[in-house]
Amino acid sequence: MDILETITANTRREVASACSVLTDGEFFGGTLEDLKQARRLVRLPLLRKDFVVDEYQLYQARAAGAAAVLLIAAVLSPDECRRFARTAHELELEVLLEVHTPSELSRLNGYVDMLGVNNRDLGTFHTDVENSFRMADLLRREVGGGAGPLPVSESGVSDPETVVRLREAGFRGFLMGEAFMKSGDPGCALAEFIARLKEARP
Numbered sequence: 001m002d003i004l005e006t007i008t009a010n011t012r013r014e015v016a017s018a019c020s021v022l023t024d025g026e027f028f029g030g031t032l033e034d035l036k037q038a039r040r041l042v043r044l045p046l047l048r049k050d051f052v053v054d055e056y057q058l059y060q061a062r063a064a065g066a067a068a069v070l071l072i073a074a075v076l077s078p079d080e081c082r083r084f085a086r087t088a089h090e091l092e093l094e095v096l097l098e099v100h101t102p103s104e105l106s107r108l109n110g111y112v113d114m115l116g117v118n119n120r121d122l123g124t125f126h127t128d129v130e131n132s133f134r135m136a137d138l139l140r141r142e143v144g145g146g147a148g149p150l151p152v153s154e155s156g157v158s159d160p161e162t163v164v165r166l167r168e169a170g171f172r173g174f175l176m177g178e179a180f181m182k183s184g185d186p187g188c189a190l191a192e193f194i195a196r197l198k199e200a201r202p
């Protein structure tokens with residue numbers, strides 16, 4: 001069985017809300033072809049996870065079957081974030097804006113659908129889930145009474161108890177990779193995680 005098929009097999013059990021596909025080749029060995037293949041394998045909304053630095057990549061994402069794109073605040077100016085997010089909407093793509101620090105919140109704009117706090121510092125690759133908790137208050141202010149973007153915690157989440165705590169802090173989406181990918185059967189690991197989460201939920 002192909003690796004992508006193994007990974008996406010979980011979706012047949014309908015336990016994930018969306019599936020993120022890394023298409024960056026230079027640093028992570030992904031390809032746009034992976035996104036196209038995932039599109040053929042699952043019905044779930046797909047997120048193109050890449051370093052978007054040119055609007056052309058949004059068109060590519062759309063053509064390959066993505067429902068959403070990741071915009072990484074650390075590599076974009078506020079103007080680029082706005083322009084790219086607006087174009088994404090024109091293409092009917094949802095936008096996940098990823099921030100790591102409070103100052104990156106200046107990249108937020110009205111076209112952002114999901115606001116992700118990356119717990120991984122892309123400079124050092126060090127992961128610390130506490131970053132989400134540190135940013136939670138600020139996020140609540142930005143996201144307001146629920147009319148703003150969906151708050152998402154990204155990276156380094158590996159146990160259901162952390163998801164429960166993050167939910168209590170206001171997060172509503174969780175972008176998880178490694179916790180499942182290091183298992184021999186990511187789909188099965190995800191299903192188990194969701195079962196444990198249901199038990200852990202207060």
Ligand SMILES: O=P(O)(O)OC[C@@H](O)[C@@H](O)c1c[nH]c2ccccc12
Pocket residue numbers: 049050072098118127154155156157175176177178179
């Ligand atoms: O594997 P993790 O720690 O669960 O993290 C998932 C995801 O957040 C992470 O892969 C990610 C988030 N933003 C990125 C940008 C580039 C590369 C990778 C990422």
